[in-house]
Amino acid sequence: MQRLRPSCKEATELLTQREHTRLSLVNSVRLRWHLSGCEPCQHYVLQVDILTQSARSAPPVGQISTEAQQRLREALKREMNRETDREIHP
């Protein structure tokens, strides 16, 4: 690896790209590398993933346990409520 971990901005761009197309192996690894050390981006990716899945009404990817998924959903729900509060009371 020549380059250091990508920035949050870059990671977010990769995530956006991933919505529309498959990432190259290198970008996919770099994205994961960034996520492994960046909590805000982990939250972001969870939201994107869950929103994408619910938008497509597809079953969750079977990579994490049901219990973990449940925890993630609850965390996401809290996040989303916070977002909603901000929108209602700017």
Ligand SMILES: [Zn+2]
């Ligand atoms: Zn980040």
